[in-house]
Amino acid sequence: MASLDKSTVENLLKNFIDPNVETDLVSAKSVKKLVIDQNDISLVIELGYPAKSYVAELQAQLEARLQALEGVGNVEVKVVINILSHAVQKALKPLPNVKNIIAVASGKGGVGKSTTAVNLALALAAEGAAVGILDADIYGPSIPTMLGLSGKPESLDGKFLEPKVSFGIQTISIGYLVDPDQPMIWRGPMVTGALQQLLTQTHWSDLDYLIIDLPPGTGDIQLTLAQQIPVSGAVIVTTPQDIALIDAQRGLGMFEKVNVPILGLVENMSIHICSQCGHEEAIFGQGGGVAMAIRNQVDLLGSLPLDINIRLFADSGRPTVAADPEGRPAQIYKAIARKMAAKLALRARDYSGRFPNIVIQNT
Numbered sequence: 395m396a397s398l399d400k401s402t403v404e405n406l407l408k409n410f411i412d413p414n415v416e417t418d419l420v421s422a423k424s425v426k427k428l429v430i431d432q433n434d435i436s437l438v439i440e441l442g443y444p445a446k447s448y449v450a451e452l453q454a455q456l457e458a459r460l461q462a463l464e465g466v467g468n469v470e471v472k473v474v475i476n477i478l479s480h481a482v483q484k485a486l487k488p489l490p491n492v493k494n495i496i497a498v499a500s501g502k503g504g505v506g507k508s509t510t511a512v513n514l515a516l517a518l519a520a521e522g523a524a525v526g527i528l529d530a531d532i533y534g535p536s537i538p539t540m541l542g543l544s545g546k547p548e549s550l551d552g553k554f555l556e557p558k559v560s561f562g563i564q565t566i567s568i569g570y571l572v573d574p575d576q577p578m579i580w581r582g583p584m585v586t587g588a589l590q591q592l593l594t595q596t597h598w599s600d601l602d603y604l605i606i607d608l609p610p611g612t613g614d615i616q617l618t619l620a621q622q623i624p625v626s627g628a629v630i631v632t633t634p635q636d637i638a639l640i641d642a643q644r645g646l647g648m649f650e651k652v653n654v655p656i657l658g659l660v661e662n663m664s665i666h667i668c669s670q671c672g673h674e675e676a677i678f679g680q681g682g683g684v685a686m687a688i689r690n691q692v693d694l695l696g697s698l699p700l701d702i703n704i705r706l707f708a709d710s711g712r713p714t715v716a717a718d719p720e721g722r723p724a725q726i727y728k729a730i731a732r733k734m735a736a737k738l739a740l741r742a743r744d745y746s747g748r749f750p751n752i753v754i755q756n757t
């Protein structure tokens with residue numbers, strides 16, 4: 395039997411594209427261990443993002459391709475998930491108990507930012523991550539309603555708030571603190587302080603990701619939040635409509651200015667599929683998200699259709715990913731969530747909490 399050539403195995407891994415990170419396993423630093431013992435191969439792949447629905451497929455594909463190599467004996471492939479903490483803005487420190495904060499933003503209001511944020515949070519959880527969501531949308535705090543929650547959170551020690559949990563997601567909302575009848579102009583100045591308080595005085599319990607649903611727009615409040623909250627990355631939600639894209643462009647510029655990496659764009663309401671006849675119509679225009687992504691050299695993480703069920707599920711307190719996990723829209727949300735987390739996994743890690751051991755010896 396011909397003996398196994400090591401470089402053939404390495405080349406196979408160098409040419410194996412992970413569709414979530416959109417790069418090969420070697421460049422993505424996913425090859426944790428490769429042992430070639432005579433003709434036997436033992437391989438450990440480590441993914442830095444939650445991917446429950448991809449692990450078995452990846453393992454099977456790798457095993458099949460390795461097994462097909464000439465001269466191969468036993469093949470053993472193991473895929474493990476290890477979600478790490480990634481760097482935040484230079485002047486800030488990550489929160490304890492929260493590995494990564496991801497901001498979900500939009501330039502324009504009403505484009506479906508909150509619906510997208512809540513479904514992405516559920517999708518990350520479905521893929522195996524520990525997830526929280528902070529509803530910071532002062533203009534329309536809708537996350538509790540979308541998750542079927544009501545009532546204020548408790549405080550057991552009089553200092554920290556206990557997040558309310560729904561579908562396994564830990565949640566806190568600015569809506570619990572601001573008076574809905576108070577004029578908007580008074581809400582602005584108090585909001586950044588209140589948000590800092592919510593962020594740091596909530597008993598988050600070991601989160602891989604905390605999703606923040608930011609208020610729409612690119613004004614002072616949003617800029618202050620983008621500067622003060624220790625975020626690892628931001629996602630911009632837009633519709634393909636020109637007017638929304640112009641505002642989304644401003645949002646993108648705002649995050650770039652404060653050195654927050656853009657993980658990608660999500661195009662919402664991209665196409666309407668008639669529930670009666672199946673006819674597809676691009677109500678808000680076509681190709682806007684792709685063009686914006688290309689122009690700014692950022693990723694278009696995915697596009698969601700304008701689908702009446704997305705609204706109905708959100709209104710009923712059981713968003714799409716929880717209500718119809720196998721349906722097409724839920725699959726799109728999960729694909730976007732995997733990609734978003736995978737893009738983050740490629741970014742620099744946070745080393746702030748890990749000082750090297752310094753030993754001072756008296757001679």
Ligand SMILES: Nc1ncnc2c1ncn2[C@@H]1O[C@H](COP(=O)(O)OP(=O)(O)OP(=O)(O)O)[C@@H](O)[C@H]1O
Nearest residue numbers: 503504505506507508509534610699700701704705
């Ligand atoms: N893809 C979709 N298909 C159908 N309806 C949707 C979709 N995405 C969002 N919606 C609906 O559109 C409305 C606005 O969505 P949402 O509240 O998420 O927007 P937003 O951008 O967060 O708004 P705001 O500016 O108030 O923060 C909601 O009724 C929601 O259910």
